[in-house]
Amino acid sequence: MSSIKRVVLVGANGVVGAPVLQELLKNNYDVTVFTRPSSTHKFPSNVQVLNVDYEDVAGLTKALQNQDALISTIGFGGAPLQKNLVDAAIAAGVKRFLPSEYGCDTENEKVKVLPIFPPKLEVVAYLEEKTKGTTTSYTCVMTNAFLDWGLVNFGLLLDLPAKKIQRWDGGDAPVTANSVDFIARGIVSVLQHLEETKNRAVRLNDAVVTQNQLLAYAKKYAGEDGWEVVEVNGEAMEKEAYANLKTTPEDPNGYLLHFIKRAIYGAEFGGNFEHNNDNEVLGLKQKTDAEVEQLVKGLVK
Known part of the structure; x- marks a missing residue:
């Protein structure tokens, strides 16, 4: 107790x-x-x-x-x-x-x-x-990333309401959300x-997802049409973030999310907790892909 x-x-x-x-x-x-x-x-x-x-x-x-x-x-x-x-x-x-x-x-x-x-x-x-x-x-x-929140805020994973995604390094990196x-x-x-x-x-490891997986679920329930997909190179965005931090440090819009997303998606930044988590200690169970899909479906309006 x-x-x-x-x-x-x-x-x-x-x-x-x-x-x-x-x-x-x-x-x-x-x-x-x-x-x-x-x-x-x-x-x-x-x-x-x-x-x-x-x-x-x-x-x-x-x-x-x-x-x-x-x-x-x-x-x-x-x-x-x-x-x-x-x-x-x-x-x-x-x-x-x-x-x-x-x-x-x-x-x-x-x-x-x-x-x-x-x-x-x-x-x-x-x-x-x-x-x-x-x-x-x-x-x-x-x-690592927030899952439900990250699907509707700041395009952290993708932007469901606006049907936009900033796809990092091809969108196939498995990350914890x-x-x-x-x-x-x-x-x-x-x-x-x-x-x-x-x-x-x-x-904590609620789910391991890729941006492309989430985008496929989003298109299934929000429709295939009207999506804006912006391809991003992680190394290039990191360099841009450092440059913006140097020139306009008072404006976090130019670097804050860049650095956060780099840490979320970059393979060497350790954002996949699938084999390094404490779910068992804490009595928590990871979502299945089907459960992640249902979560995305529930967020589509």
């Missing part, structure tokens, strides 16, 4: 945070959500909501008293603030800290050197150092498998 009862969730109304909140409540955890004072988001009545200042370590420490776990789903821009959460969690005696990973495999050496990932790497290194000799441990949850509800179940399962997931990364 897990010793985790009381959980603090940061970023509870985000892409990952919202389904995590529902999964925590489904599993009868006592949930507290941290929000900024300016937040007007409404949460269920059985969720305690605390307005916090992420720059105030003493205040965060007080808010984390008697809490068992902290799950951070904070966005890219807020990643550095997690160091204050780490300090506060250790001071308050929080047992398990899950930093905001939920993306590409940042233990892969090729991923590490891409310039958008250092904020995440710094948080993990900080966790490793600061939790030594304490009662606080950590788990980093890695997912996780639906957001699967990610939520994996995160909550970490809390139920503390010893097996202690002080390490875990990898």
Whole structure:
């Protein structure tokens, strides 16, 4: 039986945070959500909501008293603030800290050197150092691409609503993609498998797909006509991203998704978790191709 009862969730109304909140409540955890004072988001009545200042370590420490776990789903821009959460969690005696990973495999050496990932790497290194000799441990949850979300947002896998796809290197690379509800179940399962997931990364593997496979499903249910297919060379896009970062660093539109997609699809970037995942440890089962097809069918409008 897990010793985790009381959980603090940061970023509870985000892409990952919202389904995590529902999964925590489904599993009868006592949930507290941290929000900024300016937040007007409404949460269920059985969720305690605390307005916090992420720059105030003493205040965060007080808010984390008697809490068992902290799950951070904070966005890219807020990643550095997690160091204050780490300090506060250790001071308050929080047992398990899950930093905001939920993306590409940042233990892969090729991923590490891409310039958008250092904020995440710094948080993990900080966790490793600061939790030594304490009662606080950590788990980093890695997912590679988002599956359902990535089919309808930013053309991460493809853009179903607009019938567009930016096809990377021919579209036949098998990559791991996780639906957001699967990610939520994996995160909550970490809390139920503390010893097996202690002080390490875990990898979730909901499905292994190719862009061409997803495009075929999309055409089957959304129709063959009207698709815009843009062929992309991964190495060329990586070079373009570096150039854009150098000339216009203030504009992430010129490089952020380029680097993310390079890490998702590039064979040497480790984005296929099929033979390197923790599904069995966490009690999770990978989708079949038929189940992936049904997911795509359900997203077609």
